[in-house]
Amino acid sequence: MLRWESNNTLSSQERARLGAVPKVPRPWRRSKGEAKEEETESKLFLIANELLQTERAYVARLHLLDQVFCLRLTEEAERGSFPPEVIRNIFSNISSIYSFHCQFLLPDLESCICRWQEGPGLGKALLQYAPFLRMYADYVRNFDGAMELLKTWTERSSAFRSIINDVQSQEVCGRLTLQDHMLEPVQRVPRYEMLLKDYLKKLPEDHPDYQFSQKSLQVISMAATHSNSAIQKAESQKRQLEIYKMVGEEEVVNPTNQFLKEGRLRKLAARNTLAMERHLFMFSNFLLCCRPRFSLVGQRFTVRCKVDVDGMQVHQTTNEDHPYTFQVSGKERTLELQASCERDRDEWIKIIQDAIGEFQEKQETFRLAPKENASYKKVVLRSIPKTPFRLDFGGL
Template sequence: MKRHGLMAGSPCSLPDLIHLEENQSVLRSANSSPTHTNTSISLGQPRDPDSGSTHSSHTGMDAHRHSPDRAVVVARREGRAREISPINMNGLDLMRDAVLVNGPVEDGGKVDTGLNVDLSPSHRTEAGTEEAKLQESSTDEKKMKRGSEVRVQDSTEQKLYKIANELLLTERAYVARLHLLDQVFCARLTQEAGKGLFPVDVVRTIFSNISSIHTFHSQFLLPDLETHMGQWSVSPRLGDVMQQHAPFLRMYAEYVMSFDHAMELLRVWTERSAPFRNVIQDIQSQEVCGSLTLQHHMLEPVQRLPRYEMLLRDYLKRLPDDDSDHSHAEKSLQVISMAATHSNSAIRQSENLKKLLEIYEMLGEEEDVMNPSNEFIREGRILMLAARHSAMERHLFLFNNMLLCCTPRFSLGGQRFTVRTRIDVEGMTVQRTTNEHHPHTFQVSGKERTLERTLDLQAR
């Protein structure tokens, strides 16, 4: 039977003896060493081969808990723990590992671990090799960090190039579309109109200033973009070229403002004139049109300014604040945004004029609705309360300066109304009222008239 205690001079092997335990009394001196802190090694049956002395602490309990086939070393440093397998491990290997965990070997290779084991030169060499590997690993980590920073910078430059290149590619496609509108559709229709088949003014109104837009983009903006992108590797800049040409984009307001009217003329004359329709259908059947209609191609200029604005915002978002092109990009974005606003304003103005014309026709051309200062806001059906709790249907038109209360009248030509009451917005008040027969009532009062109304849920 194997004994769990040791007598002085009795032989043993390390795999049969080693067990690490944090509170072993034999290592108190080692734990108190400045260079070997937080490491504790417990030997179930330690033996010093030189002195023949034996150290035992809790040997019977430790040997009972742990089989001689299993040895555990736990080394702690800076709050980290690890377990080392005893396979192919001897006493010197164990001590070498403890030294590497705690710090470099000093005092001629003597290690204060409580075991009084000398490290041979070969093991000191291995320790130095391990330290060199740690230093090399730290250097590699620093190189990786620097490489990561370079990749981030490269990624930013690549994204900026991608945005600028997208602007160039879409500009090429856009110029091709402008050429189709100006030199193909408009030129062919103008030629046919010269034969007296349909009015030349119709063609001019439909295409507005498309010829000027085409000239600007094909002869000025696109060539400059090509030049800048060709020099991108030397001077990566986009803001300066856009700032130079942005003021000319205000010409789009004219085209956008007349766009709705152009679409209406195109529809009318396609139905009315066979020669007009044949020219358009012939061009649309060609490969250059890409199976798209003239109306689709004419929409491109309306959408181009918002595209410039979007790309420049993305470019500025990724451009470093200290980049020399930053101020140019900001200024160009301001001008293009203003031009886009003008275009949007022109669109709204065009839509407003179109709506005023419709209302003017519905009212029998009796009211001064077409005044340029008038701005349409809203319309809808309501019920007007009368005596004895009766209600009559009315139609309201609200403008920025007046409210028209109208009655519907029969007409074969579409909706028609007769104006019954006009209340100026200046001095007008609206108050909620209560009525047991009609919920949701309110009263509209002006300087001269007062109306009581109840809302119809069908109001638009």
């Protein structure tokens, strides 16, 4: 039976228990500096064990996703409460991921630790399975759509909502939501990358496992790049929804819009030196300048002005009475803002400049696209033979 753990890190008791590494001769040991080598070996052992312990906890969560959430929802879908394809689209290839970790990767990691007295071999153990981590690409690509479907059907179907609430109320869920558990596979590959990097730093370059570890890290890093991008996007979308509730601006949750930065700044009045506290939200499509307002149901803001990125300009300004100022101007509005320090001001200017640059690149791409398509059509038309052809209707 799978053992549930509430988190992915080793406790101090487990670290203490696992810290005693058998001191046996190694064929790769040098004759000098044995104490340092034993210390290095102990650190390598702890990293490998942390990977093993977190893998056990991870497999337990995959079991929860595949054999509890997905299975119960699938059974209810077969009764006609909601379309079966909804469940398939939400959970994507989670069954394949669960089978891979449960039947292959976890058993081999356990064998690797059992054979540790023969010498550290984590890199070699991971290398044979690293290419299979590419299966996470499908899960990561599907993640955003899965979150949307989950939200939609939780609101639309009482049967769907009831099953999710029932499972989430169980102790095995660790007081986490289905969304939290579904994010775990997206986070897992970057976790492998982090631990393997740590392992490689402490592994002597002349060790037999060094080359295996390097090759494993190359493959895992490629898979981690996709996962990190999905994590950032998921966190951005979550924050966008929270901001939408605070400001009530529908364009905040537009799928083409991306949250970039927020913070408190002071807005300088145009005709006097008065500075007013404002809260700014920067998105890929626009900037919101807001004023905090009283609310009994959490933090809320009133939008005072909105500046679109289309036509936006930003530059540093000099103000004798107010240091660390910069100006954001749009087609209709101009804001002079004061940051709390030079670093904060520079960060805001860079974020806004990057947003403007990315927007302009997209606009240029759209502008050139029709011309490229027209050129392509001309090439295709020129390639069509001009030789007349004759229709043969046979005996009709």
